[in-house]
Amino acid sequence: MDASIITALAALTGSLVGGLTTFATTWFTHRYQATRERAAKEIAKREALYGDFINEATRVGIDAIQRDIDSLSELTQLLALTNRIRLTSSDEVLAAAEAVLMQIGELYIGGNKTPQEVFEEARKQGNPTPDPLRAFSQACRRELQNW
Secondary structure (H helix, E strand, C coil): CCCHHHHHHHHHHHHHHHHHHHHHHHHHHHHHHHHHHHHHHHHHHHHHHHHHHHHHHHHHHHHHHHHCCHHHHHHHHHHHHHHHHHHHCHHHHHCCCHHHHHHHHHHHHCCCCHHCCCCCHHHHHCCCCCCCCCHHHHHHHHHHHHC
């Protein structure tokens, strides 16, 4: 074979390998970035959902301590948030959210309480503060750290 043909084939092969390497690197980088971007968006979405649940559960929980329930419509927003959690979250987070719902229901059923009674009841259960959202918050944190 002629040396000029071998040189041309070597140059062509080198260009082809270089081009494919560049293409593969770009493709893998783009794919990794897209995956990380989707994960970041999902984390932000879940953080917002969990924050909304915490805000609503706190509001309804305080209401449950202060007065009797007039109708189940007061729990509508909290139930809706729980069902949104059911769509996307882990079983651990969902179980914690459902436990919060049960605790709030028990607060409504238990009648009105003074702040002192609430703190005394928490201490009897071995909790330093009356925080029915602690287990939920911890489950959310574990889930978000695993992303």
